Amino acid sequence: MYNFSFHSNANEAFYTFSISKNYDLVWFVMNYTGNLDQYFMVDGKISSVSHALCEPSASGITEMCFSSIPSHCGDGANFSRMNGLLPSTSNTTGSPNMVITDCETFCKANCSCTAFASMQNGQAGCQLYYGSKQVLLKLIQNGEGLIYIRGGAPRDAKQWKLWLAVAVPLASLLVLIPFSLSCYLRWRKGLKEEETQQGANINSDWVRLFPAPPSHCDEVKGVNNVELGIHKDQELLIFSFSTIETATNYFAECNKLGEGGYGPVYKGKLLVEGQEIAVKRLSKISKQGSLEFKNEVKVICKLQHRNLVRLLGCCIEAEESILIYEYMPNKSLDFFIFDSTKQVLLDWRRRINIIEGIAQGLLYLHKYSRLRIIHRDLKTSNILLDSDMNPKISDFGMARIFGDNDIRGKTNRVVGTFGYMSPEYGMYGLFSEKSDVYSFGVILLEIISGEKNIAFFETDHTLNLLSKAWNMWKEGSCMELMDSTLRASCSNSEVVRYIQMGLLCVQERAIDRPTMSDVVSLLSNQSFALPQPKEPAFFSHLSSIDADSSSSRQRHYSQNDMTISEVHGR
Incomplete structure (x- = not known):
């Protein structure tokens, strides 16, 4: 009844059909039972015919539509x-x-x-x-x-029966030959002693003809488990460079979203699925880029959390090293909070949602992920916002993996962004979970104030956001720190509590700062009283205790330009 035509172009693929009979309207509906219902309308009257697309089961119920389609890749990836x-x-x-x-x-x-x-x-x-x-x-x-x-083309039943018809007689013949030989030799010798000796020889021949299967079941199983584990973890798609070029319109300048120390980031669109992507391209002049690229792939491909940006795949071709992420239409957090015209788009509830989302993402990295991760470069430009303004932590090029028993690490190459680095990391290369807590505290105060931590300067001395917040806290006027656009959408008690939490996170000594578990718990339970914060770090000095202990630890390391990360117990 129908003439179907298939159409495909750069943007879509679809079918059209024409019908030989005269109907006012014809359409198809796939219903929940797996049947395709065909509807006809003539002179305003509608009739229908149902077509069963699935083979009926023994009970006559047509609900096994996917019985012939690979389930969970049961046919493998070959x-x-x-x-x-x-x-x-x-x-x-x-x-x-x-x-x-x-x-x-x-x-x-x-x-x-x-x-x-x-x-x-x-x-x-x-x-x-x-x-x-x-x-x-x-x-x-x-x-x-x-x-x-x-998985290869399936064999039909006739071929299978033919194979059995050949294999079974052949196997029987292989068994009968040595057995017949044994009987003949026993009859010929006739003597009991020779028969026993000959039997031993035959048994030896039997073993040589039919060697026992290797008793390495556990070993083989272990190898299989390793192989399965590798396949299971290889969830990262590998894209060709030509596909990425097409998706970004050959890295057109109009698709460029921004550029950092790693290299430029472009917006793109996959033609097959129509999915929007963010393409992070390693700069050819970047000295540290290749190491950061490998580190980011290693770290983020094992992480799954709603407040972490999702890595879709990568491209490693010739001199190109590219990461492909889910696209965040609202760019990064700093795009909003430091722009006087866009600040109004983030009311108090949205800012609270962003703060809590960042806290949840960090808690996952520090405690609940498959790998314990220290981010080391947490800042507002590395917090991306999706279409609903939900925050997602990105850029894991500087991240470090910690073991379950590791507490603190040290590096001779300090990386990160001034204004967000904790004092023990910026001055002595010591990093831990508390380093990320410090960065989180800076971001929290920036979200509330709408001002950057390093944008404050006075004539007599440098005064950053942390020192300004601390002075206002001591004077009881911390509400003055709040972004003026928030006054109509927040309560004073909430603002004061969040400023207090920010000051707790940026305290000078790492041991005084709360863990992210404490931060999430205290932010979600407003009835719990917060402890009083101590003076924050201004990057002017470290306490004598931390400085002395850091200096004594520093003597145990060779001083060179190499990047070294080692673990120390506290």
């Missing part, structure tokens, strides 16, 4: 190659802008993808097939092309 052309059916989609390697990447990432192939008739691009392998084998068309099928 593809077998065969000659032919993929058919243009409702189970086939295509993209003219994908190279075959990316086609394979997307098919591997989707367990429902059964096969993929290059476009027909010499066209660029690729096709993806979703559906039953048994059905696919019946539909494959002859032609000069290659089709890659997940």
Whole structure:
């Protein structure tokens, strides 16, 4: 009844159909049972016909639509190659802008993808097939092309029976030959002693003919577990450079979102899924970039939390090192809080949501993630905002992984951003979870005040945001620190409590600062009284206790230009 046509271009792939009979309107509806209902309207009257797309089970219920589609990639991630052309059916989609390697990447990432192939008739691009392998084998068309099928083409029942018919007699024959030989030798010798000796020889021959299976089950199992573990952790997609070029319109300047010490960041869009992405491209002149690139991939691909930016994949091709992230349409936090025209978009509730989201993300890194992570470069420009203004911590190039029993680390190459570095890290290279707590406290005070920590200068001495907040706290006038745009949307008691929490986090001695567990608990329980903060660090000095202990520890390290991270018990 229908003439179907398949259409594909750079932006979309779709089907159209025409019908030979005269109807006012024809449409299809897929219902929850897996049936395709076909509706016809003639002179205002509607009739329908139901088509069962799924094979009925023994009970007659058609609810097993996915029985023939790989479940959880049960057929594995390996593809077998065969000659032919993929058919243009409702189970086939295509993209003219994908190279075959990316086609394979997307098919591997989707367990429902059964096969993929290059476009027909010499066209660029690729096709993806979703559906039953048994059905696919019946539909494959002859032609000069290659089709890659997940797990290989299934054998039919006749081939299986034929194989059994050959294998079983052969196995029986191999068993009967030595057995018959044994009987013959025993009959010929006739003597009991010779029979015993011959039996020993035959047993020895038997062992040589049919060696026992290796007793390394645990060892083999261990290897398999390791291999499975590797495959399980390899959730990061590898993109080709040509795909990234297409997605970013060849790194067009209009798509550039910003640039840091690592390199430029571009906005892009994947043609196949239409997903917007952020592309972080390693600068060729960056000396530390390659190390930071490897570190970021190693750290962030194992992290999953709603307040951490998600790494979608990477590209390592020739001299290119690129990270692909989920796109954050509202850019970074500093884009809003330090701009007098955009500050009004962040009312008190939104700022509280951002502060609590950052705290939850840090708590996950420090305590609940698969790896204990110290970020070491937490700042407002590394807090990205999604479409709902939810915060996501990004940029793990400087991060360090801690063991369960590690408390503090030391480095001879201090990295980070002035104004957010804790005093023990900036002056002595000592870092711990409390270093991130300090950075969090600075960000909290910046969110409330709408001012940068290093933007305050007076004629007689440098006065940063922390010292200004501390002086106002001592004088009982800390409400003056608050961004003027917040006055209509907040309560004084809440503002004072959050300023007090910020001052607790930026105290000079690391041991005095709360952990992120304490911060989250105190922020979520308004009835708990906060302790009184001590003087914050102004980068002018360290307390004599910390300075002495740091100096004594410093003598145990070689002084050179190398980056060294080591662990010390407190």
